[in-house]
Amino acid sequence: MSEKIIECNNLTHKYGDYLVYEDLNFTVERGRIFGLLGKNGMGKTTTINIMMGFLRPTSGSINIFGEESHNLSPQTRTRIGLLHEGHLTYDFMTVEKAEKFFSRFYPKWEKKFYYDLMDKMGMNYDHKISNMSCGQRSQVVLGLIMAQDPELMILDDYSMGLDAGYRRLFIDYLKHFVLQRNTTVLITSHIIQDLEKLIDDAIIMGYQEILLQMNIQKFIKSFHQYRFNLQETSLELHKDDHIANFETLDNEYCIYSFKDEEEIVNYINQKGVDINKEDISEVSMTLEDAFIGLTGKY
């Protein structure tokens, strides 16, 4: 059985009376890349803050390497590379000073990872971080985390403020590194398309609820989008066991479901609407399409 690196048990959090989520449970096993996905404001950063002990949950707990998250020992913190939202770093430092500063804290420090990335970007070592673009800063932060050679990386909204090129660079470097090192990763983002080829498992967070928790390839394979038109009759749809989500525009219907085509046809027929398998077309989806299908556009 794989070692559990992160264990989240019945986590509930409220800001005052506002419930962020209730009874969140998940585990991340060694070597897995786990996505904590959801639209803005669904509680991803809250979960990271609880995980790193910066916030006390209303109830429940998160254990990391077997220690309670709000009481992580300094030794355990050396095993965790943390990317804060907004690529937070000491921006009054230069490229070189930042490397020197962090190197003294981490016994497994490998500066090669950092300087390779800086050289690839043609970055002067005396370049002050506060004078960098958001994209350049993201690479500095990623380089520092990689040089730390952590067993667990927690990356909170790595994509914030990055253009497509820098997002790709970030993901490519990250993927290469974690596969080589068998690093466990927990990553959050609201840009889903980049993560399709990266993450193994995911939780999709909705408004005050967990919409989905499963292997990402299984999700893409088992989640379907069906489209059809009804000319004269109208069909009333609600979310239930068959319908994960739906959209209607005039007489055009779009259903998102984990059921196969035949089950959906039977389901619609049971609602008194006569429709055949030939009337329905299944539309293939990327992870982002499936994510939007599940969470809705609004």
Added chain:
Amino acid sequence: MYRSLFDKEWLKVRWVFLAYIILTISVLVYIASDLRHTFEMKGAIKNWLAITIHHEMYFSSLRYLPMLGGFALAIFQFVPESFDNRFRLSFHLPINEIKLLLYMVILGLGAIIIVDLITIGGFIAVSSSFFPAEIVSASYQTMIPWFMAGLVTYLGIATAVVEPNWYLRIVLGLITYFTASLYTQGTIYMQYNHVLATYAIPILLLTITIIFPGHRLRKGAK
């Protein structure tokens, strides 16, 4: 590890620290030139009477300088950490947060004490060329509470900046201002000599006060 923390603190405060030293030296030069001018214009006897009878303090331009220095050092050292929640970076470092905060404070206090020593040394050098040892000694003893005010200001403002709650931050700022003001009220020479030990107590207490808002900040208080 501590070497890294020292480098980080130095990066933040080096310019304000140098500016504080330059300002202190400038004030000492001003005191020296003012004394020379006064001695030439009014003569030694009038000066002597002004100091011994009227308790005029020829060094009064130093009264609020330590407070100003303490304030500036606290701001330059702690605001970059609290801005954008950057304290989270420090709190994720593999070092106990109480040790981390106390180390930062000790470095800041060290910087202030270095400038205080420069001030006292420079002041003694300047004063000795004009006055006998008795007056020089009484003068720098009169200044000791002012240096203490600098330490109080530094510690209080540092605590206020680390405090995550804005209401408490303002309260701490006001408490700091009024406490530090108590140390700079003296109007006669060596007025506070008999209470210096009592005046040291708030400084000792404030040295560890920062760990309370620091701990609350670490645990996510707003």
